[in-house]
Amino acid sequence: MSQLNRPGGLTALAVINFIYAAINCLSIIILAISLISINAADETLTQITAQNQHTSNSFKDDIITNTYAALTSSIIIAPLLIISGIGYLKLKKTLGYKIGNLYALLSITSSSILIYYTPMGFTILDMISFIYPLTTLLLINTTFKEDLIK
Amino acid sequence: MNKTTEPSPPNLHETNGSEQKEIAVSFQNITKKYGNNTVLDNISFDIPKNSVFGIIGPNGAGKTTLFSIAAGFVKANSGNAHILGTNINQISQLLGRLSMLPQDANFQAGIPVLEQLIMFSELNGMTKDQAKHASMEALKIVGLEEIAKKSARALSHGMSKRVALCQAFIGNPEVIFLDEPTAGLDPDNARSIRELIRQYSKNKTIIISSHNLAEIQNICHHVTILDKGKLVENSSMEELVSAKNIIRVELTDPLTEQLYHALTALHCTSELHQTGACTFNLTIENTGRKEALKAIYSTMAEQETFPKSIQEGESLESRFLEVTGGQYDGNSST
Amino acid sequence: MKQLKTKHIWIIAKYHMRFSLRNGSGIIFLLLAIITSLLVSSAFIAPAEATANLAKSSLAGTDQEIKPSDFINEIGQSKYMITAVNWLVEEKDQGQYLLKEKPALLSCIMLVMLMLLPYLVCFGSFNQTSGDIANRGLRFLLLRTERSNLYLGRFLGTILFCLTTVIITILLLTLYIQLKLNIYPGTTTWLWSLQGAAAFFLICLPIIALCSLISCSIDTPFGSLVLCLLIVGLPSLLLNYAGNAIRVESLDKLWPTGWQFGTLNSNITTITITTTSLIAFTALFLWIGIKIFQKRDL
Numbered sequence: 001m002s003q004l005n006r007p008g009g010l011t012a013l014a015v016i017n018f019i020y021a022a023i024n025c026l027s028i029i030i031l032a033i034s035l036i037s038i039n040a041a042d043e044t045l046t047q048i049t050a051q052n053q054h055t056s057n058s059f060k061d062d063i064i065t066n067t068y069a070a071l072t073s074s075i076i077i078a079p080l081l082i083i084s085g086i087g088y089l090k091l092k093k094t095l096g097y098k099i100g101n102l103y104a105l106l107s108i109t110s111s112s113i114l115i116y117y118t119p120m121g122f123t124i125l126d127m128i129s130f131i132y133p134l135t136t137l138l139l140i141n142t143t144f145k146e147d148l149i150k
Numbered sequence: 151m152n153k154t155t156e157p158s159p160p161n162l163h164e165t166n167g168s169e170q171k172e173i174a175v176s177f178q179n180i181t182k183k184y185g186n187n188t189v190l191d192n193i194s195f196d197i198p199k200n201s202v203f204g205i206i207g208p209n210g211a212g213k214t215t216l217f218s219i220a221a222g223f224v225k226a227n228s229g230n231a232h233i234l235g236t237n238i239n240q241i242s243q244l245l246g247r248l249s250m251l252p253q254d255a256n257f258q259a260g261i262p263v264l265e266q267l268i269m270f271s272e273l274n275g276m277t278k279d280q281a282k283h284a285s286m287e288a289l290k291i292v293g294l295e296e297i298a299k300k301s302a303r304a305l306s307h308g309m310s311k312r313v314a315l316c317q318a319f320i321g322n323p324e325v326i327f328l329d330e331p332t333a334g335l336d337p338d339n340a341r342s343i344r345e346l347i348r349q350y351s352k353n354k355t356i357i358i359s360s361h362n363l364a365e366i367q368n369i370c371h372h373v374t375i376l377d378k379g380k381l382v383e384n385s386s387m388e389e390l391v392s393a394k395n396i397i398r399v400e401l402t403d404p405l406t407e408q409l410y411h412a413l414t415a416l417h418c419t420s421e422l423h424q425t426g427a428c429t430f431n432l433t434i435e436n437t438g439r440k441e442a443l444k445a446i447y448s449t450m451a452e453q454e455t456f457p458k459s460i461q462e463g464e465s466l467e468s469r470f471l472e473v474t475g476g477q478y479d480g481n482s483s484t
Numbered sequence: 485m486k487q488l489k490t491k492h493i494w495i496i497a498k499y500h501m502r503f504s505l506r507n508g509s510g511i512i513f514l515l516l517a518i519i520t521s522l523l524v525s526s527a528f529i530a531p532a533e534a535t536a537n538l539a540k541s542s543l544a545g546t547d548q549e550i551k552p553s554d555f556i557n558e559i560g561q562s563k564y565m566i567t568a569v570n571w572l573v574e575e576k577d578q579g580q581y582l583l584k585e586k587p588a589l590l591s592c593i594m595l596v597m598l599m600l601l602p603y604l605v606c607f608g609s610f611n612q613t614s615g616d617i618a619n620r621g622l623r624f625l626l627l628r629t630e631r632s633n634l635y636l637g638r639f640l641g642t643i644l645f646c647l648t649t650v651i652i653t654i655l656l657l658t659l660y661i662q663l664k665l666n667i668y669p670g671t672t673t674w675l676w677s678l679q680g681a682a683a684f685f686l687i688c689l690p691i692i693a694l695c696s697l698i699s700c701s702i703d704t705p706f707g708s709l710v711l712c713l714l715i716v717g718l719p720s721l722l723l724n725y726a727g728n729a730i731r732v733e734s735l736d737k738l739w740p741t742g743w744q745f746g747t748l749n750s751n752i753t754t755i756t757i758t759t760t761s762l763i764a765f766t767a768l769f770l771w772i773g774i775k776i777f778q779k780r781d782l
Contacts, residue, residue, distance in 0.1 A: 005304040007260040012508035016515070123533065124526045124660055131518050135511070143505050146299060223623055224781045242492075242630040250627055255620040261503055266624075269499045273492060273628035317624060 010088045010096075010144050013136065017085035020132065024078035031071040038064055062119055069117065073110035077103065088140075088148070097148040100140045107133040172199040174325050174355035175220065180229035182215055189215045190226070191379040197372070202351045204370035204387075205359045206466075208474055211376040213359040214253050217329045220357075221250045233325055244325075246274035251318040253329040256310070257302035263313055264289070264298035267320065274321045288316040292346065308339040315343060325355045332362060344369060367391065367466040377474045391463040395435065397446065398465060400458040401428045409453045416449060418442040425468060428458070492629045496637025500612075501645050513608030514649050520604060521653045524596045525660070528589055531564065533665065568592050572599060573745055581750040586676050587668040589661060591748065594680040597653075598744045601684060602691045602716045608646055609695035610709040612638040613777070618703045622782050635777045639696050639770065646688045654681040683747035686758075690740035690765035691716055697773035700780070716741065740765045 080103035087096025111129040115122045140148060175197040182190040190212040197203045205213050218224040220231055222241045231238045233248055241248065257266050264285055271281030289295045292312040297305060305313065311331070318326050331347065332340035340362075347356060347369060360366050366373060373390055375383035383390065404427045413432065414422050418441060421433040434442040443460070450457060504510035565588055569579045572595045582591035613635070616622045625634055658677040662670060695712045702708045720741040727735030736742030743765075746758025 005301050007301065007506045008508035009260075009506045009511050010508075012511050120533075120537075122664060124522055124529045124664075127656060127660065128519055128522050131522070132515065135515065139505070139511065143502075150299075218781075221623070222626055225779065241627065242633070245628070248627060250623070252620065252623045255623040257624070258503060258507075258616065258621050259619075260507055265499075265502075269495065270624060270628060272495050273625065314624075 005147070006089065006091055007144065007147060009139065010091070010147060013139065013144075014085040014088040016132065017081045017088070021078050021081035021085070024074045024081065028071060028074045028078065031067055031074065035064070035067050035071070038067070062117075066114065066118055069110075069114055073114065077107055077110065080106065088144075091147055091150070093149050097140060097145070100136060100148075104133040104137040104140075108137075173197065174199040174201075174234060175357065176232045177216070177220075178230045178232075180216065180219060180226050180231060182212070182219060182224070182226050188379050190219075190376075193229070193376070193379075193381050195374055195381060195384045197355060197357060199355050200353055201355060201371045202347070202369050203355070203357045204366040204373040205357060205376065206361075206363060206366055206373060206470060207376035208378075210378070212379045213376055214329055216376070217250065217252075217327050217357075217359060220327060221248075221252070223252070246321045247324045248327075249318045249320070249323040249325075250327040251314050251329055251331055253333070255314065257313065259303040260301050262299050263294075263302055263305070266302070267313075267317055270317055271320055276321065284320055288320045289313075291319065292316045293342070308335050311335060312339070312343070315346065319346075319350060323354070326350075326357070328356060328358045330360055331358065332360065332365065340365075363466045363470055373466070375470060375473050383469075383473050387466075388463075390469055391466055395433055396462070396464050397432045397434060397442065398425075398459075398461045398463070398468075399430055399432060399446070400460075401455060402458050403455065404428055405430060406453070406455070409450065409455050412449050412453055413446065416445050418445050431464060431468075489630070489633055492633040493637040493640060496625070496629070496634060497641035497644060500638050500641030504608075504641070504645060509608065509611055510645055513604070513645075514652075516607055517604050517649045518653055518656070520600060521593075521597055521657065524600070525593045525657055527596075528565065528568075528592045529661070529665070531562065532589055532667075535562070536665070536667070565589075565592050569595065572596070578745070578749055582748060585750070586748075587661070587673055589665070589667075590657070590673065590676050590680065593657060594683065594748065595745060598683060598687055598748075601687055602741055602744075603713060605646060605688050605691045606695055606709065606712040606716055608649070609642045609692045610699060610712045611705040612642055612696050612699040614699045614702050614708040615705045617700070617782060618705070620782070626782060631778050631782075632774050635696065635700065635774050636770075639692065642692050642696070643689070646692060647685055650681055650684045650688065654684065679748065686747055686762045687740070687744055690762055690769060693766045693769035693773065694740070697769050697776065700773055700777045737761070 080099055083095055084100040084103050086092075087094070087099055090096070108130060111126065111133075115126050173196045177196075178194050180190050180193040181188070193212075193216065205216065207213050215224065219226045220233065220238060222238055233241070233244060236243050257263060264282075267285035267288065268278070268281045271284050272278065274281075276284060286295060286298065289298055292315060294309060294312055294316065297309060297313075302310065302313070311334070315328070315331060318328065328347070332343050335343065344365060347358070350356070351369075358366065358370065367387065370387055372386050373383070374381060405424060410422060410424075413419055418434050418437040419432050420435045422430055423433070424430045432442075432446065437445075439462070446460075501510070565583060566579075569582055569592060570576075573579050573582065582588070582595070613622065622634065629637075654677050658673060661668070662673050694715065695708075698711050698715060699708045702711060719739045720736060723736040723739055723742065727733065734742070740762060743758045743761050746761075747755055749755055749758070
C-alpha cells in the first residue's frame with residue numbers, strides 16, 4: 001500500500017540513487033585498478049633522475065592518498081545510496097529520511113575534503129558531485145518530509 | 151453551442167398551478183453529436199430549486215453527456231443551458247455555487263488528497279486557512295479525515311468516491327450534480343452516501359444520475375427519463391409512479407385464477423395488471439387507500455394466499471421499462 | 485473579475501510548480517538542465533584551466549607576476565572555441581564579437597546551451613495538461629475556473645520553474661568563472677551572464693508555449709513528450725536544409741529555434757527584433773493553444 005502512496009518524485013530520487021550507486025561501484029573498481037597500477041609503476045620510478053625523484057615521489061604520494069580517499073568515500077557512499085533508495089521506495093523513516101540525510105551530508109563532506117587535497121583543486125565537474133546531494137537534502141527535508149516521516 | 155444568437159436566460163420562476171417554483175437549472179434544446187451519432191437530441195427541461203432531481207436512462211441514453219455539458223466539460227452542438235440564471239459558457243462566474251461529482255474523474259496521483267482539496271477551495275474563493283479548514287471539515291463529513299495526507303492512488307474505489315463526493319460539497323454550493331454517486335460501491339458505502347445526500351439536500355438543488363432506480367425513487371422528488379438521447383419522461387416522482395391509486399403486490403406463490411377473480415370483483419379495485427407470475431398491480435378507486443388495503447388483505451387471507459410485499463404506487467423500474475420499451479419481469483434488479 | 489482571473493492563474497501556477505516537484509518531472513528537468521550545463525561548461529573550461537595552469541607552472545619560481553587577465557586573449561583565440569563559435573553562429577562579425585569583446589568562455593557555453601535548451605525544456609513542459617486530460621482530473625478544476633485561466637496558470641507555473649532552473653544554472657557558471665578562474669572583469673562577466681540568462685529565458689518561452697499547445701491536444705504524457713521533441717527539432721532541421729537547398733537565407737527564422745542566438749548580438753536592433761519575434765511566437769502558440777483547449781472536450 002505504501003507504494004501506492006509514494007509520490008513520483010521519490011521514485012525518481014530512488015532511481016537516480018541507484019544510478020549514482022552504480023557509478024560509484026564502477027569508480028570503486030577503477031580506483032582500485034589505479035592503485036594497483038600506481039604501485040606497479042614503482043620500478044620505473046627508480047630510473048628517473050635524482051633531480052626529478054623528489055617531485056615524482058611527492059606527486060605519487062599525493063595521487064595515492066587522493067585515490068585511497070576517493071576509494072574510501074565511494075565505498076561508504078555507494079551502500080548509503082542503495083539503502084536510502086530502498087527507503088524512498090518503501091517510505092521508511094530510518095532507511096529513507098535518516099540515511100538519505102546521512103548520505104547527502106557525507107557526500108558533501110567527502111567531496112569537499114577530496115577537492116581540498118586534490119592538486120588541481122576545485123573544477124567545474126566537481127560541482128556535479130555537490131548538485132545531487134544538495135538536491136536530495138533539500139527535497140527530503142521539505143517536499144517529501146511528511147511522506148517519509150509520517 | 152449556438153454563438154450567434156444568445157437566448158435570454160429562462161424565466162427563473164415557473165408556475166405550476168398556484169405554486170410558483172424557482173428554477174435552478176434550465177436546459178434548452180440541447181443537442182450533442184459525435185460524428186453521425188446523436189447522443190442528445192433536442193433536450194429541454196427545467197430543474198426546480200431546492201429539489202432532488204433524478205436523471206435516469208438505459209446505458210448510452212446520454213445522462214453523463216448531459217452532465218458534462220452542464221458542467222462545461224463538453225460543448226453542445228446546439229442549444230443552451232443556464233444554471234442559477236448564468237449561461238454555462240460563463241460557468242466560472244458561479245464560483246463555488248455549482249459543483250459536480252464527475253463519473254470517472256480521478257484526483258492527481260501521488261499528491262495528498264488534502265492538498266488537492268485545498269487547491270479546489272482556494273479556487274472557490276477561500277483563503278488558504280479557510281480552504282484548509284473547509285477541506286478537513288468536508289473530509290470529516292464523509293468520514294475520511296484519517297486519509298487526508300494519503301495520495302489519491304492509495305485509496306480504494308469507495309474512498310475515492312467519497313473523497314470526490316466531499317469535493318462536491320466543499321464550500322456549500324447551491325447546485326450539485328452527482329453522476330452515479332453509488333456506482334461500484336458496496337451496500338454499506340452506498341447507504342452512507344445516500345444518507346449524506348439526504349442530509350445535504352435541504353436548501354440545495356441536487357441532480358443525481360443512477361442505475362439504481364430504487365435509490366432514485368427513494369431520494370428524488372422529480373425525475374427525467376432519457377432514452378437514446380431523447381427525453382421520454384419528465385415529471386414529479388409522485389406523478390410518474392402514480393402513488394395514489396396503484397398498489398403493487400408481490401406474492402410468495404403464483405397468482406391463482408381464483409384470487410384474480412376475487413380481487414377484480416372487489417368494489418375498490420378497477421383493474422388488475424399482472425406484471426409477473428407472482429406480482430401484479432391493482433388500480434384502486436371509489437374508496438380510500440386504507441379501506442382498499444383492508445379489503446385486499448382480507449380477500450387474500452380468505453384465499454389463503456399471503457403477500458411477500460405490498461407497496462403503494464408503481465415501481466419506478468416498471469414505469470422506466472414501460473417508457474423505454476423494455477420488458478419488466480416483476481423482479482427488481484436492485 | 486480581472487482580479488479573480490489573476491488570482492486563479494496564480495493559484496494554478498503555484499500548485500502546478502509544487503506538484504511537478506512531487507511528481508518527479510520537475511526534479512528530472514532540474515537535474516538534467518544543471519548537469520548538462522556543467523558538462524558543457526567543463527568542455528570549454530577544462531582546456532582553459534589547463535592553459536592557465538600550464539602558464540602558471542612555467543612561470544613558477546620566477547619573479548614574474550601572473551595576472552588572470554593575461555590569459556584572456558589565449559583563451560579567446562583558442563582553436564576549439566573559434567571552431568565552436570563559427571559552427572553555431574553564421575555571421576563572422578557576431579563570432580568575433582562573442583570571442584573578443586565579451587567573455588569568450590561564457591559566450592561559448594551560452595551558445596551551446598542555447599542550442600540544447602529547447603530540447604531540455606521539453607522534458608520540463610511536456611505534461612502541462614495531457615496527464616490530467618487523460619485521467620479527467622481537470623474536471624474538478626473546470627467547475628471552479630475558466631479554461632483559459634487553467635491553461636495560462638499551468639503555462640505560468642512551467643515558465644517560473646524554468647526561470648528558476650535557468651537562474652540556478654547561470655549563477656553556478658558565473659560564480660565559478662568569476663571566483664575560480666577570475667579571468668574577466670567582474671562587471672563584464674555579470675552583465676554578460678545577465679544577458680545570457682535573458683537569452684535562455686527568451687528561447688524557453690516559445691518552446692514552453694509550443695509544449696503547452698501539444699500537451700493540451702494529446703491525451704497521453706508520453707505521446708506529448710515525443711511530439712514535443714519532434715516538433716521542436718524537426719522543423720528546425722527541415723528549414724535549415726530547405727534554406728540551404730533553395731539558397732534562401734534565414735528560412736530557419738520561420739521557427740523559434742532560428743532565433744536562438746540573436747539575443748547575443750552586438751547590434752541592438754538585432755536583439756530587439758529577436759526578442760520581439762520570440763515573444764510573438766510565444767503569443768501565437770499560446771493563442772492557438774487556448775483556442776484548442778477552449779473547444780476540446782475534457
